[in-house]
Amino acid sequence: MMQSGNKTETLQNGIIVVTGTSTGIGNATAKELASRGFYVLAGIRREIDADAVCGKNIEPVILDITNEAHIANLVRRIKEDPEKRPLRALVNNAAIEINAPLEVLHLSEWRRQFEVNVFGQVAMIQALLPELFESRGTIVNISSIGGKAAMAGYGPYASTKFALEGLSDALHRELEPFGVRVIVIEPGGVVSPMSAQVRIKAEKITHEMTPEHRSRYGGLMHAMVSLAESYIKDAVPAEKAGQIIADTLLTKRPRARYTIGRDAAMVRFLNWTLPDRVLDKILSRSTQAHYPK
Structure with a gap:
């Protein structure tokens, strides 16, 4: 689609929408794509976040992907583009992550996570598909290696990413005959503000547990935080993740x-090759090593 003799002209004449660009992977991806000549409509939830993503070829737009009016405004902006640039791609990156044992996390938090991580992605795809059909464009869904294998305590976030993997499979097969590509990116550990918030969120959830829940899951919550923080030391920089997404x-x-990071590649390989019981033991051991002594 974008590799041809007039590649430079194509790049300079195309819009890409990236959601969730205030920080992390979304921010890095928006900047990388802009540096390569695309005009990026960068979704942010608050005006105050515009400064973090502003730059040449980047236009911040207020976009809460659960807000129908915001999505309608974005569609209007694309249709009324003063340069008549086609929409080349949608990078579905916006997401939230709240993890806890299934028994503990309130149902409203499960629903909120699905609203953003699944239904928000669907809403964006449905809204922008007419433009992508016209340009024979690309949809990039940012999943997670947690959408392939879920460790204890990661059920809420992982289940949304499993759902995104499934809908991406179906979407790929539905759109391929029309020339629209669907690509799934599965990052492992990536340095971002989301990863830095793991301890704060876990401590809040643990504090709100009943004594009975705390006796059952207190050790697991401690292990989840310790494990996540140990991954951060070797995590892929967000800028590198942005480069990989742009390359695709x-x-x-x-x-x-595509996976991002050695940890993601390893989990994906093990998930393909090992029986469930063996994989269970490996993942359980990696968690148990982080339980309080």
Whole structure:
């Protein structure tokens, strides 16, 4: 789609929408794509976040992907683009992460996470597909290696990413006959403000547990935080993740899925090759090593 003799002209004449660009992967991806010549409509939830993503070829737009009016405004902005640039791609990155044992996390928090991480992605795809059909564009869904294998305590976030993986599979097969590509990105540990918030969120959830829940899951919550913080030390910088995502958009024949980070590649390999019981033991051991002594 974007590899041709007039590549430079194509890049300079295309819009890409990236959601969730205030920080982390979304921010880095928006800046990387802009540096390569795309005009990026960068979704932010608050005006105050515009400064973090502003730059050449980047236009911050207020976009809460659970807000129908925001999505309608974005569609109007694309249709009324003064330069008549086509929409080349949608990078579905916006997400929230709240993890706790299934028994503990309130149902409203489960619903909120699905609203953003699944239904918000669907809303964006449905709204922008008419423009992507016209340009034979690309949809990039930012999943997680947690969408392939879920460790104890990570059920809420992982279940939304499993759902995103499934809908991406179906979408790929639905859109391929029309020339619209669907690519799934599965990051492992990436340095971002979301990863830095793990301890704060876990401590809040643990504090709100009943004594009975705390006796059952207090050790697991401690282990989840310790494990997450140990991953951060070797995590991929957000800028590197942004480069990988940009590279996939410039690949003539991209694969359906890409991992980011050695940890993601390893989990994906183990998930493919090992029986469930063996994988259970490996994941359980990695968690148990972080329980309080």
